[in-house]
Amino acid sequence: MKNSLSLGRVAGIQIFVHWTFLILIGWIVYINLKQGMSAIDILWSVLFILTLFACVTFHELGHALAAKRYHIITRNITLLPIGGLAQLESIPEKPKEELVVAFAGPLVNIIIAAVLFVIIQPNPEMIQSMDLSKLSHHNFLLSLMVVNIWLAVFNLIPAFPMDGGRVFRALLSFKFERHVATRIAASVGQLVAIAFIFIGFFYNPFLVFIGIFIFLGAQAEAQFAEAKSLLKGFTVADAMMREFPTLKPTDTIDHSSDLLLASQNRNFIVVDESGVAGTLSRDEIIKALREGKGSHPVSDAMSREFLKLESSHSLEETWTKMQTTRKTAAPVFSGTELVGMMDTENVAEFLMISEARKK
Numbered sequence: 001m002k003n004s005l006s007l008g009r010v011a012g013i014q015i016f017v018h019w020t021f022l023i024l025i026g027w028i029v030y031i032n033l034k035q036g037m038s039a040i041d042i043l044w045s046v047l048f049i050l051t052l053f054a055c056v057t058f059h060e061l062g063h064a065l066a067a068k069r070y071h072i073i074t075r076n077i078t079l080l081p082i083g084g085l086a087q088l089e090s091i092p093e094k095p096k097e098e099l100v101v102a103f104a105g106p107l108v109n110i111i112i113a114a115v116l117f118v119i120i121q122p123n124p125e126m127i128q129s130m131d132l133s134k135l136s137h138h139n140f141l142l143s144l145m146v147v148n149i150w151l152a153v154f155n156l157i158p159a160f161p162m163d164g165g166r167v168f169r170a171l172l173s174f175k176f177e178r179h180v181a182t183r184i185a186a187s188v189g190q191l192v193a194i195a196f197i198f199i200g201f202f203y204n205p206f207l208v209f210i211g212i213f214i215f216l217g218a219q220a221e222a223q224f225a226e227a228k229s230l231l232k233g234f235t236v237a238d239a240m241m242r243e244f245p246t247l248k249p250t251d252t253i254d255h256s257s258d259l260l261l262a263s264q265n266r267n268f269i270v271v272d273e274s275g276v277a278g279t280l281s282r283d284e285i286i287k288a289l290r291e292g293k294g295s296h297p298v299s300d301a302m303s304r305e306f307l308k309l310e311s312s313h314s315l316e317e318t319w320t321k322m323q324t325t326r327k328t329a330a331p332v333f334s335g336t337e338l339v340g341m342m343d344t345e346n347v348a349e350f351l352m353i354s355e356a357r358k359k
């Protein structure tokens with residue numbers, strides 16, 4: 001991920017921390033200073049946040065390692081000020097697998113809390129006198145336990161994009177078809193979101209924020225599932241473009257921008273004697289022009305890492321792969337022969353046509 005610092009690898013998964021994380025630390029120090037806290041108190045707060053984010057990392061690793069059991073690769077884990085994000089290559093479709101992968105994250109927090117509970121053996125008095133704004137060695141582990149319980153509960157809210165939304169859909173999927181299960185889970189999620197926004201207006205503005213986040217997440221998930229159900233049963237060959245422009249690596253960027261204007265195409269396949277050398281998108285052309293590279297060859301601007309699609313493969317899986325790898329275009333092969341091209345625009349058209357036909 002861009003603007004992120006690598007912290008190293010755990011079980012083959014790269015862990016990144018986004019630079020905005022520094023803002024969070026800076027903000028905590030600033031707030032604490034403003035409240036006139038001593039250096040040692042501030043140190044405890046910062047240490048607490050770092051430990052908390054270690055727990056968030058373990059939570060994400062829980063998802064990643066559970067996914068690994070089902071041969072799903074996690075590209076990386078990024079820590080953002082709002083939490084962690086594990087980028088899985090795909091989301092498991094079988095209800096049992098989705099259930100296990102989604103639940104694995106919150107389960108890690110429950111385990112951490114349970115271990116801390118055994119270590120500190122808290123009594124009710126201890127919990128009552130807990131003060132999160134004044135951390136010290138007296139209440140550090142207790143606070144960590146409480147926050148882990150809170151993380152598990154929060155993540156299990158039955159609404160997308162929370163883990164609980166996925167757990168809920170997986171449970172529904174045992175009974176309903178996947179896109180129906182998604183629609184039900186998304187609707188329930190949106191009701192929860194509206195309740196959050198409503199309650200938030202009276203009690204806590206932070207809830208309004210979370211509510212909006214959940215509402216949009218549920219909507220995106222429902223649309224994604226709906227689109228996937230429309231693509232079901234088709235192959236790449238059904239939707240691909242059979243006529244598409246190609247470029248040579250030695251063609252100039254200026255030439256590619258002429259083609260961009262002269263045709264409907266936004267993406268080009270770059271082909272040399274030995275086959276496909278890369279793909280070139282409109283954004284890449286514009287970027288190269290901005291950098292004054294008009295007279296440079298397209299090989300300077302193209303992406304060499306592209307997806308190789310197979311014309312007989314399932315359209316649904318291929319589209320999901322394009323979405324998760326964020327590729328806007330890819331060449332399509334039949335065996336070793338280049339037979340077509342797919343881009344997001346052309347899948348969008350296919351979706352519109354399928355939807356119209358269905359009605």
Ligand SMILES: [Zn+2]
Pocket residue numbers: 059060063105106155163
């Ligand atoms: Zn999670």
